[in-house]
Amino acid sequence: MKVEKVSLENFRNYKKQEITFHDGLNVVCGYNASGKTNLMESIFVSAIGRSPRTKNEKEMIKMGEEKAYIHLSLQKKFREHKINVEIGKSEGKKIKIDDAVISRLGELLGLLTVVYFSPDELKMIKEAPQERRRFIDLSLSQESKSYYLSLARYNKILQQRNKLIKSTDFAEFSTTAFIWETQMSEAAADIILKRKEFIDKISKIACDYHEKIAGVGEDLTLVYEPCSDEAEKEKIKADIEKKWEENREKDYELGYTSVGVHREDFSITTKGIDLRKFGSQGQQRTAALAIKLAEIEYYFKESGEKPVLLLDDVLSELDEKRRSALLKATEGTQTFITCTEFNEDVGDREYHTIRICNGEAKE
Numbered sequence: 142m143k144v145e146k147v148s149l150e151n152f153r154n155y156k157k158q159e160i161t162f163h164d165g166l167n168v169v170c171g172y173n174a175s176g177k178t179n180l181m182e183s184i185f186v187s188a189i190g191r192s193p194r195t196k197n198e199k200e201m202i203k204m205g206e207e208k209a210y211i212h213l214s215l216q217k218k219f220r221e222h223k224i225n226v227e228i229g230k231s232e233g234k235k236i237k238i239d240d241a242v243i244s245r246l247g248e249l250l251g252l253l254t255v256v257y258f259s260p261d262e263l264k265m266i267k268e269a270p271q272e273r274r275r276f277i278d279l280s281l282s283q284e285s286k287s288y289y290l291s292l293a294r295y296n297k298i299l300q301q302r303n304k305l306i307k308s309t310d311f312a313e314f315s316t317t318a319f320i321w322e323t324q325m326s327e328a329a330a331d332i333i334l335k336r337k338e339f340i341d342k343i344s345k346i347a348c349d350y351h352e353k354i355a356g357v358g359e360d361l362t363l364v365y366e367p368c369s370d371e372a373e374k375e376k377i378k379a380d381i382e383k384k385w386e387e388n389r390e391k392d393y394e395l396g397y398t399s400v401g402v403h404r405e406d407f408s409i410t411t412k413g414i415d416l417r418k419f420g421s422q423g424q425q426r427t428a429a430l431a432i433k434l435a436e437i438e439y440y441f442k443e444s445g446e447k448p449v450l451l452l453d454d455v456l457s458e459l460d461e462k463r464r465s466a467l468l469k470a471t472e473g474t475q476t477f478i479t480c481t482e483f484n485e486d487v488g489d490r491e492y493h494t495i496r497i498c499n500g501e502a503k504e
Contacts, residue, residue, distance in 0.1 A: 142215070142216070142217055142218075142253070142254065142446045142447060142448060142449060142475065143162075143164045143215070143216045143449075143475050144162055144184060144213060144214070144215055144253070144449055144475065145161065145162065145214040145215065145216050145221075146159060146160060146161040146162060146213070146214045147159070147160050147162075147180070147183055147184060147187075147211065147212070147213050147214075148160075148210075148211075148212040148213075149180075149183055149209075149210070149211060149212075150209065150210040151202060151203040151206040151208060151209045151210065152179065152183055152201060152202075152203065152209040152210065152211060152228075153176065153179035153182070153183075153201060153203060153209075153500070154176045154179060154203065154499065154500035155176060155179065155180075155203070155500045155501075156203065156500060158500065158501065158502055160180070160495060160502045160504070161504065162475070162477075162493065162495075163475075163491075163492070163493035164475050165475065165476070165490070165491060165492065165493070166468075166471065166476050166478070166487070166490065166491075166492035166493065167475070167476065167477045167478070167492070167493045167495060168478050168480065168483045168492050168493065168494045168495070169181070169477060169478065169479045169480070169495050169497060170479075170480055170481065170482060170483060170494060170495070170496050170497070171479075171481070171496060171497035171498055172481060172498070173481070175497045175498050175499060175500070176497045176498075176499070176500045176501075177453075177454075177479035177480075177497050178194075178259075178453055178454070178479060179500075180477075180479075180497065180502075181257075181451050181453045181477060181479060182194055182201070183211045183213075184213065184253075184255065184449065184451060184477065185255060185257055185451060186201070186211060186226055187211055187213040187224045187226055187253060188249075188250075188252070188253040188254065188255040188283070188449075189249075189250065189255070189279070189283075190226075190234075190236060190246045190249050190250070193257055193259070193261075198228050198233075198234055199228075199230055201228055202228055202229075202230060207229060207230050207231070208227060208228065208229045208230070208232075209227075209228045210225070210226070210227055210228075211224075211225070211226040211228075212224075212225050213225075213226075213253070215252070215253050217446065218445070218446055222238060222239055222252060222253075223237075223238070223239055223240070224236070224237070224238055224249070224252065224253065225237040225240075236249055238252060247282075247286060247289050247290060247293070250282050250283050250286070250289055251282075251283050251284065251285075251286065253449065254283045254284070254440055254444070254446070254448035254449065255283075255448055255449045255450070255451055256433055256436050256437050256440070256448050256449070256450050256451065257451045257453070258429075258430075258433045258450070258451065258452050258453070258455050259452075259453040259454060259455065260454060260455065260458050262429055262433065263425055263426065263429055265429060265432070266409060266416055266417060266420065266425040266428055266429050267416075267417060267420070267425055270404070270405070270406035273406055273407055274403075274405060274406070276432075277336055277339060277340070277407070278292060280339065280436055280439070281335060281336070281339055283440075283448075284439075284440060284443055284444065285335065287331070287335075288331070288332070288335045291328045291331040291332050291335075292328075292332060294328045295325060295328035295329055295332060295401075295402060295403070296403070298321050298324050298325040298328065299325060299398060299401065299403060301321050302318060302321040302322070302325065302398055303396075303397050303398055305317065305318060305321065306392060306393055306396060306397065306398070307396055311390070311393050314389065314393055315389050315390075315393075318385070318386075318389055319382075319386070322382050322385045322386070323382065325385075325401070326377075326378040326379075326381050326382045326385075327378060329368075329369075329377070329378070329381055329401060329402050330369075330374045330375075330377040330378045330381070331374070332402045333367050333368070333369060333377055333402060334374060334377070336365055336367070336402075336405070337365050337367065339439075340363050340364070340365040340407050341365070342439060342442075343363065343432065343435045343436065343439050344361075344362060344363035344364070344435075346434075346435035346438050346439060347361050347363060347428075347431045347432045347434070347435035348360055348361045348362065348431075350430075350431040350434045350435055350466075350470070351411070351427060351428065351431040353466055354427055354430065354431060354462065354463055354466045355411075355427050359411060359412070360411055360412065361409070361410075361411050361428055361431055362408075362409075362410050362411070363407055363408065363409055363432070364407060364408045364410070365405075365407045366405060366406045366407055366408060367402075367405055368381060368384070368400055368401055368402060368404065368405055369381050369384075381400070381401070384400045385398070385400060385401075388400050409428055409432075411424060411428065416428050426458060426459065426463070427463065430459070430463060430466075430467060434467070434470045436448075437450060437470070437474060447473060447474045447475075448474070449474075449475050449476075449477070450471055450474050450475065450476040450477065451477050452467070452471075452476065452477065452478045452479070453479050454479050454480065455467070455478070456478065456480050456485070457480065457481075464485060465485075465486075468485060468487060472490070
C-alpha cells in the first residue's frame with residue numbers, strides 16, 4: 142500500500158500544492174506551524190473521513206475560502222485508487238472514490254489503511270477509557286467492514302434507548318426498553334467477540350516489541366475488560382440483556398445507559414503495574430509505541446498489505462533507543478515522519494525529504 146501523491150487546495154495553510162512521495166521513508170521537515178501536521182492530517186482524512194485534530198471540519202478550510210480539497214492517489218497490491226475529499230463551509234463534506242460519490246463512511250474505511258501516532262496518542266494509555274475504545278474502534282473499523290457496521294448499528298440503537306429514557310416516564314420505559322435491548326444485544330455480541338480477538342492478537346505482538354525496546358523481561362500485557370464475560374454469542378446476548386433489564390431503574394435515574402460496549406476498557410500492564418494509573422511517562426511512551434507497532438503487524442497479518450504509517454512529531458518525544466527501534470520497525474512500510482530536522486542514523490536506507498515552509502513544499 143502506497144500513497145503516491147497528495148494535491149491540496151485551500152486546505153489549512155496550503156493554497157495550492159501537489160506533493161509526491163516515495164514508497165519507503167518520507168521525512169517531512171520544517172519549522173513549527175509551517176504545515177507539516179496539516180499534510181499528515183490530509184492523508185488521515187483521506188483514509189478515515191474525519192480529522193484526528195478537530196471535530197469542526199470547517200477549521201480545515203483555509204481562512205477566507207469557501208471550500209477545501211484533498212486529492213490523493215493510492216497504489217494498492219492489485220490496482221490504483223483516487224480519493225477526493227471536498228470540505229465546504231455550507232455544503233459540508235463530500236468524498237469520492239474513483240470519481241464516484243460515497244453515501245456512507247463505511248465505503249471509505251479500509252481502502253487506505255493508516256496507523257497514526259502523535260504525542261497526543263499517549264492519551265490512549267493515561268486518559269479515560271473512551272480513548273482506548275477509540276483506538277480499538279478505529280483499528281477494527283479499518284480492518285473489518287462488519288465491525289464498523291455493528292458499531293454503527295449499536296450506537297444508533299443506544300441513542301434510541303437513551304432518548305426513550307429522557308422522553309417517557311419510568312413505567313413506559315421499563316415496559317418498552319426490551320425492544321431496543323434485543324436489537325442492541327445482537328450488535329453488542331458481535332463487537333465484544335471482535336474486540337476480544339483483536340486485543341488477544343495485538344497483546345502478543347505488542348509484548349514482543351515492548352521487550353525489544355525496553356529490554357528482556359519487560360513484559361507488556363493488554364487485557365480486554367468486556368461488559369460480559371461470556372464466550373459464546375448467544376450467551377453474551379442473554380447476559381447483556383439481563384444486565385440492561387437489571388439496570389433500568391438506575392439508568393432512568395442517571396438519564397443514560399450505564400452498561401454496554403460503549404463503557405468498556407482494556408488494561409495495559411507491565412510487571413503488574415497498571416500503566417493507566419501508575420505508569421511513568423517513559424513507561425507510557427514505550428507502551429504506546431509498542432502498541433502502535435503491533436497495530437502495523439496486525440494489519441499486515443490480517444490483510445496481507447502493510448498500512449501507511451503517519452508519525453507526527455514523535456521522534457522528539459523518544460530517546461535514542463526508542464527512536465532506533467521505531468525506525469527499524471518501519472522498514473518495508475511506507476512511512477511519513479514530521480520533524481524540524483532529521484539527524485537519525487538509518488544506515489544505507491534511502492529516504493525522501495520534503496521541506497515545508499508556510500504551506501509550500503520543496504522536494
